[in-house]
Amino acid sequence: MRDEATFRVKAGLAEMLKGGVIMDVVTPEEAKVAEDAGAVAVMALERVPSDIRRDGGVARMSDPAMIRGIQEAVTIPVMAKARIGHIAEAQVLEALEVDYVDESEVLTPADEANHIDKWGYRIPFVCGATNLGEALRRIGEGAAMIRSKGEAGTGDIVEAVRHMRRIGSEIRALTVMDDAQLATAAKEHAAPLELVRAVARDGRLPVVLFSAGGIATPADASLMMQLGAEGVFVGSGIFKSEDPAARGRAIVEATTHFADAERVARASEGLGTAMASLEARKLEAGQLLAGRGW
């Protein structure tokens, strides 16, 4: 008797990605460079976040032909982004048999009230979160992996740090509460009580937690791992830098050896120029991506 698409199977793939780097790619060629640099998975999208910022307009799911090309180019898992609430894009990605769908605030939201009901799909979903309540709402909707959002396409780590620190401190706060306080906390976080209880018991999210949004250097990756990330997503940080292959390898190395400063130092040497960056706090409210999703 074999059971496919169980939650354990969906969340299980994220377990296999731990300690790894998931890299944004827009072509099969980039996907191959990412795989050769040691990426645990690639994220296929139409444009990397920094280009979405620069060019503006509506950002959508990638061309399926591009996704198929990437699937043919590499043997590591291929993820792809769908717009928040865009059930048809998610269905298309399921039909393409991508390994994970990222219901992502980096794309322009399709539904301003509802996220996708992710329980209805056979493929797993990863979603972004800026705080614990948002993470648990997504898990309640069926997400099998969470990434802290950060501020994609900036190369500024400050928002990623803010979100990871907040999720971490909100988790720790739950672990010392009694049952009555947990019920109140569930209300305050606007999160399902059973998930709040599970977090209080285990001291961690019930699914794997990665970090994203602003990681541009090996030290950035080490920082996020030290703050409790179980792996990192790197978007514009690799393919918008001077030497993507070398920077990709270096971020992979720093993610494995995040606690060993000498290794992070060595990995950081001679990588050329990092991506062109934007200071997140100088962005106007309408330019911020992390506020998308609810």
Added chain:
Amino acid sequence: MAKRIGVLALQGDFAAHTTVLRDLGAEVREVRVPADLEGLDGLIIPGGESTTMTLGIEREGLAEPLRAFVQDGGAVLGTCAGMIMLDRAHLGLADWTCRRNAFGRQVRSFEADLTLPGIAGDPVRAVFIRAPWVESHGDGVEVLAEVEGHVVAARQDRMLAVSFHPELTGESRIHAAWLQTI
């Protein structure tokens, strides 16, 4: 005396193995560089991405030390990517060849009940994630379990490999049986 077990920690679900081993009373060390292999009785190669792990083994210069560890009598348990790492095309320690992502993409990942020799009681609830199988093997390899006619658990000398993830389901009997042999 507690057995000293290393868990290859370049990437993957190594922490889940660490938890199972500690619960069974083993002394556990994460292995990232050759020096970490010093003094170990056994080693687990966990699940993860085999491509990433292969590149990591290369970067750290771990291939030769890992081979020497096994050739000097060290015991190894490989799960999923670990089964691949041991095969003819990777570390070349086991006389088998794996087919990667053999069951298909993630949408074909599954769980199933499996009966394994030496594991008493209920069947093992085996979780297969983009799992490999053993495509071909030599005479010295003992096949322990199959799914739909494909080898998903095998043993040769001091190497035990399964293409599923006992570490993800609270299943400790396979780890316990392996520790007994050390």
